[in-house]
Amino acid sequence: MIVTLASVKGGVGKSTCAIHIAAYLRSLSSTLLIDSDRIRSCVAWSKRGKLPFPVVDENHQAKAMRDTRYEYVVFDTPGSIDDQGLMELADGCDLMIVPAVPESSATDGLLYTLRRIQRGKGEFGVLLNRVRHNRPQEATELREAIAETGARVFTTEIPDLVAFDKASAQGVPVYDVDDRRAARAWEAFEALGKEITNG
Numbered sequence: 001m002i003v004t005l006a007s008v009k010g011g012v013g014k015s016t017c018a019i020h021i022a023a024y025l026r027s028l029s030s031t032l033l034i035d036s037d038r039i040r041s042c043v044a045w046s047k048r049g050k051l052p053f054p055v056v057d058e059n060h061q062a063k064a065m066r067d068t069r070y071e072y073v074v075f076d077t078p079g080s081i082d083d084q085g086l087m088e089l090a091d092g093c094d095l096m097i098v099p100a101v102p103e104s105s106a107t108d109g110l111l112y113t114l115r116r117i118q119r120g121k122g123e124f125g126v127l128l129n130r131v132r133h134n135r136p137q138e139a140t141e142l143r144e145a146i147a148e149t150g151a152r153v154f155t156t157e158i159p160d161l162v163a164f165d166k167a168s169a170q171g172v173p174v175y176d177v178d179d180r181r182a183a184r185a186w187e188a189f190e191a192l193g194k195e196i197t198n199g
């Protein structure tokens with residue numbers, strides 16, 4: 001199964017989600033993360049610490065995939081991709097995940113993009129990320145607005161937690177971070193992983 005993380009907007013959590021989706025999938029079977037962003041956030045994450053799956057950039061993906069057959073491939077993409085690019089990315093994978101942070105200023109652009117990429121053949125779903133527990137209404141409103149476009153929104157929401165920043169700084173998955181909300185952070189990705197793999 002090939003899972004691609006992509007968005008028109010930068011900084012919405014593609015790399016953070018790619019790392020944790022790969023960590024979940026690795027608990028099921030062999031998993032490779034391909035970092036195709038020139039900034040190489042995922043490669044850097046893995047070099048800072050230790051991840052339970054290999055991370056390679058796109059220049060090394062062919063070799064990595066020749067040497068091992070991976071059941072799951074997670075593909076992280078650059079910060080800004082136009083609607084046509086997103087459509088092509090969705091077509092090239094089994095499931096494209098578009099993280100979106102609930103904040104009203106960005107909603108119109110997101111809805112426009114979702115309507116455009118729905119014209120393509122690829123399967124995709126929107127993942128609400130950085131959901132603040134004290135502002136649940138923001139996520140509900142965004143969920144409803146996305147549902148009106150007909151696009152899929154994953155039931156699981158990823159909470160806004162500093163544990164994710166710590167995980168990045170330490171180069172580990174969030175379950176290895178010493179933080180009182182680390183377990184909560186990981187539970188969200190376990191729930192998302194189940195949603196993804198159950199179809």
Ligand SMILES: Nc1ncnc2c1ncn2[C@@H]1O[C@H](COP(=O)(O)OP(=O)(O)OP(=O)(O)O)[C@@H](O)[C@H]1O
Pocket residue numbers: 009010011012013014015016017037041077078079080129130131158159160161162164165168
């Ligand atoms: N659920 C979350 N809770 C708290 N912080 C988060 C969460 N998700 C992402 N972040 C933080 O937001 C910032 C951007 O995240 P990330 O690098 O994953 O986004 P991105 O979409 O890959 O960015 P880019 O477009 O630059 O590649 C990072 O500092 C990351 O730690």
Ligand SMILES: [Mg+2]
Pocket residue numbers: 014015016037041077079
């Ligand atoms: Mg990134």
